[in-house]
Amino acid sequence: MEIFLTSVVHFAFVLCIGYYFMTAMQWYSYRLERILFHYNRYDWHLYFFIFPLFAYYLLDGIVLYCFSILLIIALSLWNKKNDKKLVFTARVKRFFLFLIFATLFQNTLCLTYISCQKFGIVIPLGLAQLLSMIFEKILFESYKKEAFHKVMQRSSMKVIAITASYGKTSIKNFLAQILSKQFLVYKTPRSVNTIGGIIKDINTDLPQACDVYIVEAGARLKGDIDAIARLVNPHIAIVGRIGAQHIEYFKTLENIRNTKMEMIHSNRLEKAFVHESAQVKASETVVCFGDDLKDVEATLDGVKFTMVIDGKEERFFSPLLGDFNAINLGVCIHVAKELGMRLEAIKEAIKELKGVEHRLQKIEAGGKVIIDDSFNGNLEGMLSSYALVASYAGRKVIVTPGIVESTVEANALLAQTIDDVFDLVIITGKSNAAILGLHVKKAQKIVLADKSQLQTVLAEQTHVGDLILFSNDAPSFI
The missing domain is CATH 3.90.190.20 (Mur ligase, C-terminal domain)
Incomplete structure (x- = not known):
């Protein structure tokens, strides 16, 4: 009976700590270094990882059994209050499958020696994470190759990739609305902007009939944008406004600029539209934007602005709110012209734009x-x-x-x-x-x-x- 109860308590502790661990991993894009060094609530690490770990090793008998019940209750209440709960994706299910098998295997080995389970919380958790990382890496590379070939085989499809410290989702949505007046357009959904999300989007949702594929690219580390650029090889790259967003990851503004400029690492790049905040020189391929706007007027009715196009001043109006949207729309105008849309058609499309949900x-x-x-x-x-x-x-x-x-x-x-x-x-x-x-x-x-x-x-x-x-x-x- 004692062995059975010990095994049950051990199993409960492993699953509780594993649930907390996987929730944190999902929040931070399954990057272990981020939940170790860039976590925003280290007190939760204390409550749901460190304290339970010490309690499991130090307590015994009925006290340990009672603590395990309290841990389950505390974790349930914490989860109920979270506004971003763990989503049981295929990856999460695989992790828990590894965790359960590792725990059951350890419990089987410990049937004749109860105290060996006192070393058993970290071992199954570490083993499950190791197996999960290996399995996901193999799976990722397979999916990545499939996505790469799917994009490259469509020689007639134009790929536009967008990155920025902020505004990239808005640019993506506005550009898609404008170009859809003349082309069959598909864009990455919602705020999907990681390489994993983009790979999944290409493999499962990219339609066969598509003239323009618009990809949003985000980054937390150096090389993130480079990986996306080399995956989709954009014909047109957009680097929007650059600022101190996510500065804790990049440390300096220069590192942010360099990472965003990885977007031009495409072997079929035709044109790159780069905001002046990137501080790069214009060239035959690189077009700088931002300083070609003037007379921006923003009210609760919309935004008006003047833009210099082919040496001539052109006036635009959009029902979008916020003067910063003039810059977002400016680069959309550049790209639409690059793809052959007439200026009058672009103006009409901008007049009909619908705002992005939850953005002004x-x-x-x-x-x-x-x-x-x-x-x-x-x-x-x-x-x-x-x-x-x-x-x-x-x-x-x-x-x-x-x-x-x-x-x-x-x-x-x-x-x-x-x-x-x-x-x-x-x-x-x-x-x-x-x-x-x-x-x-x-x-x-x-x-x-x-x-x-x-x-x-x-x-x-x-x-x-x-x-x-x-x-x-x-x-x-x-």
């Missing part, structure tokens, strides 16, 4: 004006949205976690601007609560460590006629 999306509900900008997480874009709503005559409310994965200086500047514009500031999450709280002095301030309270707070604190801006969003693990 205007909603009117219950007598309140709601601006959903929850997918905008960079300093320049967030400041631009504040300038946009500053002219609103009524009371202004902001809900924000600040800028994640950025600098203290950027968040301080953000907070000072918030304090000048808004009447009520609701700060969500812990990561920037201290720095935002320090610099928000005039406005009413509410700090929410738990976003589950947000709906109640908004119902109690906002009124008819208020403007509510959702500025950036961050999952609870950040």
